[in-house]
Amino acid sequence: xxxxxxxxxxxxxxxxxxxxxxxxxxxxxxxAGVLIAIGLYLALFVAPPDYQQGQTAKIMxxxxxxxxxxxxxxxxxxxxxFGLLVFRHPLADVSAKAAAPIGAVFTSMCLLTGMLxxxxxxxxxxxxxxxxxxxLILFLLYLGLIALRSSxxxxxxxxxxxxxxxxxxxxxxxxxxxxxxxxxLHQPASITRIGSPAIHxxxxxxxxxxxxxxxLLFGALHLKAMRNEVLRRRVKALRIVRADAGTALAQxxxx
Amino acid sequence: xxxxxxxxxxxxxxxIVATTLSLLVAWLVLDGRRLQRLLDELDATGVRRRSDxxxxxxx
Numbered sequence: 001x002x003x004x005x006x007x008x009x010x011x012x013x014x015x016x017x018x019x020x021x022x023x024x025x026x027x028x029x030x031x032a033g034v035l036i037a038i039g040l041y042l043a044l045f046v047a048p049p050d051y052q053q054g055q056t057a058k059i060m061x062x063x064x065x066x067x068x069x070x071x072x073x074x075x076x077x078x079x080x081x082f083g084l085l086v087f088r089h090p091l092a093d094v095s096a097k098a099a100a101p102i103g104a105v106f107t108s109m110c111l112l113t114g115m116l117x118x119x120x121x122x123x124x125x126x127x128x129x130x131x132x133x134x135x136l137i138l139f140l141l142y143l144g145l146i147a148l149r150s151s152x153x154x155x156x157x158x159x160x161x162x163x164x165x166x167x168x169x170x171x172x173x174x175x176x177x178x179x180x181x182x183x184x185l186h187q188p189a190s191i192t193r194i195g196s197p198a199i200h201x202x203x204x205x206x207x208x209x210x211x212x213x214x215x216l217l218f219g220a221l222h223l224k225a226m227r228n229e230v231l232r233r234r235v236k237a238l239r240i241v242r243a244d245a246g247t248a249l250a251q252x253x254x255x
Numbered sequence: 256x257x258x259x260x261x262x263x264x265x266x267x268x269x270x271i272v273a274t275t276l277s278l279l280v281a282w283l284v285l286d287g288r289r290l291q292r293l294l295d296e297l298d299a300t301g302v303r304r305r306s307d308x309x310x311x312x313x314x
Contacts, residue, residue, distance in 0.1 A: 044256065055258040058265050062272045105279050113268040120261040217276070224283045231290035237304050238297040245302070 012090050014230050021223045028220040035213030042206035050203065059117040061207055065214035066110040070138060071173055072215070073103025076222065077145065078170045081163030091226070093159040094233075096166065097149060098225035102218065104142035111135060130179035131186035134172060141169045155233075 043061035050057035076099040083092030114132065115125040126132065145162050152158035180186050199207070258265045 049259075054261070055265060056261045058258065059268045062268055066272065102279070105275060109272050109275050112271050116264045116268045116271075120264050221279060221283060224287065228283060228287045228290055231287065231294055234304070235290055235293045235297065238294070238302045241304060242297065242300070242302045 014091060014094075017091055018227060018230060021227055025220060025223050025227075028216055028223065032213050032216035032220055035209055035216060037213075039206060039210035039213050042209055046202075047206045048202055053121060056117065056120050057203070059113055060203075061210045063110060063113040063117055064207060065211040066106050066113060067135070068211060069214060069218045070103060070107035070110045070135065071176060073099055073106055073218065074138060074142070074166075074170070074173060077103060077166045081166040084159060084163045085167070093163070094226050094229045095222070096163060097159070098229050099222055100142055100145045100149075102221050102225060104139060104146065106218065107135065107139040107142060111139060129186060130182045130184045131176065134176045134179045138172050138176060141172060145169075155236075 039061065043058060047058070047061070049055045077096050080092045080096035080099065083089040084096060111132075114135070118127070118132075119125045145166055148165060149158045149162045152161065
């Protein structure tokens with residue numbers, strides 16, 4: 001327990017985080033690049049067409065990882081928000097703030113690629129289906145978190161209020177997960193289901209490689225965004241110190 | 256590489272993902288560089304955070 005606390009405390013320190021993330025980031029980004037390159041090759045040149053959907057199933061290799069990371073991103077925001085509100089972890093707010101725009105981007109990619117898959121398969125870009133609608137709500141929730149934070153000047157208050165909204169919004173994750181069972185056009189889970197995956201290995205492997213690569217990319221982007229946020233707060237702190245010093249000097253001269 | 260009658264939808268999906276991720280990476284890299292430059296400029300003026308001043312290794 002004491003050991004765990006020491007590791008947590010070390011990671012909670014922004015200076016230690018900056019040193020560790022600087023070492024980790026190139027490896028993470030390189031691994032993501034290599035896996036995505038292999039995944040694209042497998043998806044576009046090796047994976048056979050689906051027996052029902054034909055070549056259109058190739059959209060799956062970018063749509064499914066985007067969908068998974070849209071939800072994972074929100075879980076990162078929610079877990080970080082919990083860390084801020086309960087443990088007052090110094091980097092938790094940085095993590096929540098950094099993950100929200102990245103999650104929003106992956107959600108928008110999920111929606112757009114889903115629309116492009118939906119048109120040839122369902123005959124429409126959009127239907128007010130439970131799965132599509134709940135993912136759209138997730139996207140709006142991300143935008144709400146970003147808007148709420150940027151509308152409050154006090155960084156600490158903005159972090160806490162955004163964290164409360166993020167924790168309330170976590171209810172959308174099980175709704176998305178189970179929405180395919182509610183009279184949905186969207187196909188049910190093919191990989192994460194009880195028993196074996198309902199997808200042939202020749203289609204599954206490229207999908208797993210792409211998903212792993214995109215997940216590592218998400219990790220790299222999140223680390224980079226966190227590093228930027230730490231730098232932004234340092235710049236802000238230094239500007240306040242400079243402004244305070246200027247005010248003190250002006251008062252001295254006036255006195 | 257023939258993707259059949261729906262090739263346009265397939266290529267459009269990959270293009271959207273490639274473009275969006277490229278823009279996201281570019282934004283994060285450029286933002287990081289801009290912030291580091293600002294921090295270096297402030298450091299050059301001799302401004303120090305209280306935590307830095309308290310650190311004996313800085314004195």
